[in-house]
Each structure stands twice: as structure tokens, then as C-alpha cells.
Amino acid sequence: xxxxxxxxxxxxxxxxxxxxxxxxxxxxxxxxxxxxxxxxxxxxxxxxxxxxxxxxxxxxxxxxxxxxxxxxxxxxxxxxxxxxxxxxxxxxxxxxxxxxxxxxxxxxxxxxxxxxxxxxxxxxxxxxxxxxxxxxxxxxxxxxxxxxxxxxxxxxxxxxxxxxxxxxxxxxxxxxxxxxxxxxxxxxxxxxxxxxxxxxxxxxx
Numbered sequence: 001x002x003x004x005x006x007x008x009x010x011x012x013x014x015x016x017x018x019x020x021x022x023x024x025x026x027x028x029x030x031x032x033x034x035x036x037x038x039x040x041x042x043x044x045x046x047x048x049x050x051x052x053x054x055x056x057x058x059x060x061x062x063x064x065x066x067x068x069x070x071x072x073x074x075x076x077x078x079x080x081x082x083x084x085x086x087x088x089x090x091x092x093x094x095x096x097x098x099x100x101x102x103x104x105x106x107x108x109x110x111x112x113x114x115x116x117x118x119x120x121x122x123x124x125x126x127x128x129x130x131x132x133x134x135x136x137x138x139x140x141x142x143x144x145x146x147x148x149x150x151x152x153x154x155x156x157x158x159x160x161x162x163x164x165x166x167x168x169x170x171x172x173x174x175x176x177x178x179x180x181x182x183x184x185x186x187x188x189x190x191x192x193x194x195x196x197x198x199x200x201x202x203x204x205x
Contacts (some may be wrong), residue, residue: 002104006107007019007020009023009025009048010048011023011048011049011050012047012048012049012054012059012064012065012067012068013049013050013055013058014050014055014124018050020048021051022037022050022051022084023048023049023050023051024036024048024049024050024051024056024202025037025042025046025047025048025083026038026046026047026048026049026065026067027042027043027044027045027046027047028045028071028073030043031061031074032072032073032074033073033074033075033076034065034073034074034075034079035082036079036082036083036086036087038086038087038090039090040082040158042148045069047065047069049064049065049205051198051201051202052201052202052204052205053080053083053084053202053203053205054080054139054205055205056079056080057079057080060075060079061153082149083112083202084199084202084203087198087202088163088164088168088196088199090195090197091164091192091195091199092164092168092169092171092172093172094178094191094192094195095124095169095172095173095181095190095192096172096173096174097188097192098186098188098189098191098192099167099172099173099174100120100188100191101158101186101187101188102186103183103184103185103186103188103189104173104181104182104183104184104189104192105119105120105181105182105184106173106175106178106180106182108133108136108137108180109178110182111123111137111180111182112137112140113183114182114184115140115141115144115182116140116144116194118144119182119184119185120141120158120182120183120184121158121161121183121185121189121190121193122158122159122160122161122182122183122189122192122193122196123137123158123159123160123161123180123181123182123183124160124161124162124163124164124180124182124183124196125137125142125160125161125162125170125179125180125181126162126165126166126179126180127162127163127164127165127166128165128166128179129162129166129179129180130179133179133180134162137180138160141158141160145157146160159193159196159197159200161196161199161200163199163200163203164177166178166179167182183196
């Protein structure tokens with residue numbers, strides 16, 4: 001059950017109330033199109049659904065959006081796919097801001113150095129990374145976590161995300177062929193981490 005202090009909304013598919021962190025908002029554009037409101041800040045009447053690609057697709061199939069809004073709406077053929085794209089765009093924008101703030105390391109050597117220093121709050125590996133490179137980076141991260149535990153310095157496990165291509169990350173960061181990247185400590189990196197976690201949750205269910 002959500003805490004009393006949390007803002008809750010009703011999922012149009014399940015009709016259950018959930019904290020807004022567990023939902024995603026959609027609004028009707030001036031043209032009558034239903035579009036994802038990723039930051040939940042757009043004006044107009046909104047409708048909420050669970051933060052899940054499967055839930056969005058099911059809500060579209062069952063016409064739950066129109067039923068909740070009590071009006072006919074135009075929808076893209078693949079609303080779940082459009083929502084994924086919008087979430088990715090917000091993450092890529094946040095990664096660009098993290099780079100400007102100097103809070104992201106790229107390249108295997110720099111990422112491993114950041115891991116060894118305990119500066120990493122999230123690891124990103126391109127979906128088209130080679131299997132051996134992916135395994136080496138995971139191994140470096142695991143070794144650091146085990147080393148910290150042995151010293152009596154346990155900390156939160158560093159999340160590892162693999163849902164962006166090297167081209168996507170490179171475009172966001174203004175670099176070429178970005179295979180490995182790591183968010184380091186700082187407000188901009190924390191904002192990017194929050195975006196990554198939200199996208200991961202959307203894709204997981």
C-alpha cells in the first residue's frame with residue numbers, strides 16, 4: 001500500500017491506485033492524439049497506467065484510455081513502442097547533461113578506473129557490445145563490490161543497464177562508438193540514473 005504522504009493515481013487498466021512513481025501519464029494533444037507525458041507536466045486532462053510496456057499495450061488493446069477519458073482518442077499503432085522511444089529520449093538527454101557536468105566516464109579504461117575509485121553509481125553497456133567486453137566490465141564491477149565488502153564498506157549495488165545501442169549513446173554524448181559508460185557521483189548523474197531506472201522498469205514488465 002502506498003504511504004499516506006505519496007501522491008497516488010488510478011491505473012486506467014487495473015483501476016487500482018498506485019504511487020505516481022509506479023505509473024506513466026498520457027494526455028490528449030490539441031489534435032486529439034493520445035501521447036505519453038513522460039514528465040507528467042503537460043497541461044490537459046491526463047490518464048495514468050502502470051509503468052510497464054505490457055500494461056500500455058494491454059490498455060490500448062482494451063481501449064482503457066478512451067474509457068477512462070470518456071472520449072474517443074486517436075492513438076498510434078504502437079503506443080507502447082512510442083512510449084519506449086520517449087523514455088529513451090529523456091534518458092539520452094540526461095546523459096548529455098551528465099557529460100557536460102563531467103559526471104560520466106566513457107571507454108573501457110576510464111570506466112574501469114572510475115569503478116576502482118568507487119565513483120560509479122551506474123554502469124551502461126551498449127546492446128551491441130562484444131560478449132567478452134561486457135563480461136570484463138561486469139567482472140570489474142563485481143570485484144570492486146566484493147573488495148568493498150571485505151573491507152567492511154558495503155554499499156548499494158551499482159545497477160548495470162543494457163538497453164541503448166552504441167550509436168544512441170554516442171549521439172547523446174557527442175562521441176563515436178560508445179560501448180562502455182559509467183555515471184559518476186553528482187546531481188546530473190543522479191538525474192540520469194533516475195531516467196535509466198524508469199526505462200528499465202518500463203521494459204522489464
